[in-house]
Amino acid sequence: MTFSTATENKLQEIWARYPEGRKRSAVIPMLMYAQDEVGQVTSELVAEVAKRCEVTPLQVEEVVGYYSMLNKERMGKHHVQICTNIACLLMGGEELWNHATKRLGIGHKQVTADGLISLEEVECAGACSWAPCVVDGYEYHHHATIEKLDRLLDSIQKVN
Amino acid sequence: MFNDPHPDEVRVISKRFGLPNSASIDTYLANEGYVALMKAIEMSPEQIIDELKISSLRGRGGAGFPTGMKWSFIPRDNPKPKYVVVNADESEPGTCKDRLLIENDPHQLIEGCLIAARTIGCKKGYIYIRGEYRYLIDIMDKALAEAYAHGYLGKNIKGSGLDFDLYTHTGAGAYECGEESALLESLEGKRGVPRIRPPFPAVAGLYASPTVLNNVETFATVPAVLRMGGQAYADLGTPKNGGTRMLCVSGHVNRPGVYEVPLGFPMHKMIYEVCGGIRNGKKLKAVIPGGSSSPVLRAEECDFPMDYDNYARMKTMAGSGGMMVMDEDTDIVKVALRTMRFYAHESCGWCIPCREGTTWLRKILTRMDEGTGRRADIDLIHELAKNMLGRTFCPLGDAAAMPTIGFVEKFREEFEARLRETTVPVVSPDQLISIS
Numbered sequence: 001m002t003f004s005t006a007t008e009n010k011l012q013e014i015w016a017r018y019p020e021g022r023k024r025s026a027v028i029p030m031l032m033y034a035q036d037e038v039g040q041v042t043s044e045l046v047a048e049v050a051k052r053c054e055v056t057p058l059q060v061e062e063v064v065g066y067y068s069m070l071n072k073e074r075m076g077k078h079h080v081q082i083c084t085n086i087a088c089l090l091m092g093g094e095e096l097w098n099h100a101t102k103r104l105g106i107g108h109k110q111v112t113a114d115g116l117i118s119l120e121e122v123e124c125a126g127a128c129s130w131a132p133c134v135v136d137g138y139e140y141h142h143h144a145t146i147e148k149l150d151r152l153l154d155s156i157q158k159v160n
Numbered sequence: 161m162f163n164d165p166h167p168d169e170v171r172v173i174s175k176r177f178g179l180p181n182s183a184s185i186d187t188y189l190a191n192e193g194y195v196a197l198m199k200a201i202e203m204s205p206e207q208i209i210d211e212l213k214i215s216s217l218r219g220r221g222g223a224g225f226p227t228g229m230k231w232s233f234i235p236r237d238n239p240k241p242k243y244v245v246v247n248a249d250e251s252e253p254g255t256c257k258d259r260l261l262i263e264n265d266p267h268q269l270i271e272g273c274l275i276a277a278r279t280i281g282c283k284k285g286y287i288y289i290r291g292e293y294r295y296l297i298d299i300m301d302k303a304l305a306e307a308y309a310h311g312y313l314g315k316n317i318k319g320s321g322l323d324f325d326l327y328t329h330t331g332a333g334a335y336e337c338g339e340e341s342a343l344l345e346s347l348e349g350k351r352g353v354p355r356i357r358p359p360f361p362a363v364a365g366l367y368a369s370p371t372v373l374n375n376v377e378t379f380a381t382v383p384a385v386l387r388m389g390g391q392a393y394a395d396l397g398t399p400k401n402g403g404t405r406m407l408c409v410s411g412h413v414n415r416p417g418v419y420e421v422p423l424g425f426p427m428h429k430m431i432y433e434v435c436g437g438i439r440n441g442k443k444l445k446a447v448i449p450g451g452s453s454s455p456v457l458r459a460e461e462c463d464f465p466m467d468y469d470n471y472a473r474m475k476t477m478a479g480s481g482g483m484m485v486m487d488e489d490t491d492i493v494k495v496a497l498r499t500m501r502f503y504a505h506e507s508c509g510w511c512i513p514c515r516e517g518t519t520w521l522r523k524i525l526t527r528m529d530e531g532t533g534r535r536a537d538i539d540l541i542h543e544l545a546k547n548m549l550g551r552t553f554c555p556l557g558d559a560a561a562m563p564t565i566g567f568v569e570k571f572r573e574e575f576e577a578r579l580r581e582t583t584v585p586v587v588s589p590d591q592l593i594s595i596s
Contacts, residue, residue, distance in 0.1 A: 017286075025348055025349045028330065028331070031332065032291055032330050062351055063349065066351040067331075067352075068333035069291045070333075086253045086495060087484055089495070089498050123506060124252070124253040124502065125292060128254050128410035130161060130256075131411075139295075
């Protein structure tokens with residue numbers, strides 16, 4: 001399996017961080033960075049990471065099934081996550097979630113028909129003091145409101 | 161993202177926040193950066209541990225275990241390599257302080273790790289950062305590269321003979337990995353499930369080697385302790401509760417944010433003066449004082465000096481410093497349900513009391529919230545949560561049970577009121593026949 005030069009360099013750099021005989025430690029970071037490029041964790045990617053880390057594909061699959069950020073299904077080009085955990089709940093996170101699902105016509109971990117946006121109701125995003133919080137990919141949007149969420153979705157839909 | 165300093169704050173580990181390019185090594189070096197490391201190089205490991213013990217620095221991740229004692233458990237005669245591991249898997253609802261410590265002052269954390277490495281004789285360390293915080297990983301990697309370039313990481317650091325390499329490691333979305341033994345499993349490339357202890361990480365941690373594992377804030381505090389001296393740091397707080405703490409305040413206050421205050425700072429003053437009181441002129445109803453796992457306090461209980469011992473006296477805990485403030489309009493049943501949805505989602509499934517208990521509680525709280533609760537449900541929730549306490553491999557089960565018991569005991573009248581709103585579904589004879 002081949003990756004872009006940037007991702008390949010990153011994977012090599014990650015691999016070198018762990019002691020000899022302990023390369024299995026690279027499984028999760030490798031999956032995370034490779035997923036960003038591939039768009040999802042495919043069987044091919046599982047096999048590739050297993051080969052590089054000298055473990056079995058089953059050992060990689062175990063990991064993929066456990067961590068919520070590793071997706072076997074393809075998410076949208078923009079994966080929009082809305083936190084509704086306690087601090088965000090207190091500040092209107094549920095209203096944001098309900099608004100987003102109505103506007104886009106999709107639910108939790110679903111993707112719009114054009115593949116542009118996927119939605120996820122996430123557990124605490126770690127932005128409690130600046131709640132409520134919306135995350136687009138890895139980008140945080142604090143003190144979110146329905147207007148700010150609409151502007152974000154508008155900009156995604158306009159650019160793409 | 162942080163507020164201007166409040167006059168009541170005592171900024172020790174957040175003092176560089178807000179400086180221009182505060183994350184850069186140049187800013188760090190110009191503001192007492194790596195001074196403590198140079199001091200540590202001149203000290204013996206025993207002297208460093210003694211200084212930490214004098215400081216009465218307690219673990220800032222939640223457990224509050226004395227740091228000096230934790231470091232002293234590393235066996236000297238163990239021939240295996242030793243490791244330093246930073247728990248930056250900040251995922252406890254209500255908590256967002258480690259973000260700011262890494263974002264604004266990553267070198268402080270690196271220096272804390274270096275001092276730990278010097279103390280235990282370790283050559284390699286990892287900073288385990290939750291996957292959602294990718295931007296922090298980029299900031300940390302940049303800081304690490306600067307530290308290597310300036311000779312503060314790598315071989316023979318500043319001619320001291322100390323070799324130390326430090327790397328970031330990304331998580332992939334699992335609250336359970338904040339539990340230290342689950343974090344180590346994850347760092348070894350496996351599912352993040354807890355290990356049976358003993359042995360503790362100090363004896364058999366990463367790769368079954370002796371490991372010092374602490375929260376970001378704890379490591380970030382260590383340079384200040386050595387720089388100021390343990391006693392001067394301890395004197396900032398209360399007896400047995402040395403120094404300052406980062407508190408992340410969220411919810412219905414006028415100025416939510418992350419603040420550094422001395423241990424023993426009054427909670428009432430924190431809410432009404434530092435955070436500007438309850439927004440929209442509402443009354444205070446309750447506070448979850450230390451992240452979602454800490455039992456809730458009613459408004460009338462929210463006036464005490466916030467240190468580890470007083471939290472315990474109030475039958476709650478300092479936890480990870482995440483204070484969630486709720487006004488009089490807050491629906492406690494909904495908060496209890498949202499809390500349990502979190503724990504049911506995040507339970508790793510390794511042990512039955514946690515896996516089944518959190519799911520069962522979530523289901524009961526859901527029907528209560530939806531208005532189809534049963535009279536026996538309130539006692540059932542209480543009983544179930546009590547039966548989970550102390551019966552799980554790791555603290556996640558307790559973290560789910562403790563707040564639930566608190567919600568029911570402190571706000572039973574709200575659960576009762578919700579039952580009065582309950583509409584019991586009428587079952588027709590036809591339906592009964594079809595069910596049977």
